[in-house]
Amino acid sequence: MEKKIKSTAPCDERCPVRASLSLLAGKWTLMILFQINENTVRYGELKRTVTGISEKMLIQELNMLVENKLVIKKVYHQVPPKVEYTLTELGLKTLPIVDQLAQFGLENLV
Template structure:
């Protein structure tokens, strides 16, 4: 990759990726949703370190960006499920590469 081919600007692809996927929790949430649609309680169990408030906030951000789809079934008690959209599924290879990098990094120590 040529450094000249990538200018850091407001429309930079790396900046866009960081805005969409950056932060402590977004990639973990996307990874958990990679297998199936999950309810909020199942996501909370899968990522025990995240507070419920932060989980709800990050799910809203991911939904607003089109990476996650929210399905409200309109039942009482409320039943809402989250699943990856097509756009969200495109982040899965990136997550796999990040996992592979971390494993290789840990083995090099």
């Protein structure tokens, strides 16, 4: 009996899906990118619209997104202080992923 050899390539360090997930996996990351979207969004606005996230987690996620060059943080040194977030060019390129997540959720889950 001939045995069929499966030839699926492993998803290792060079796998683009793994590379993307190393930046984007997590409960909140894509939700934050979705909420910033094509807008400039203040910190307080994010805190309000990403419902359920703790202050600590939101700050941690935003710092990570800035570090990974997906988001730009702009601080206005004024009273009261103002902090705004915008997607970088790279961050904007994650929106098609978010769109697919939205479509999947809309058609199958909510």
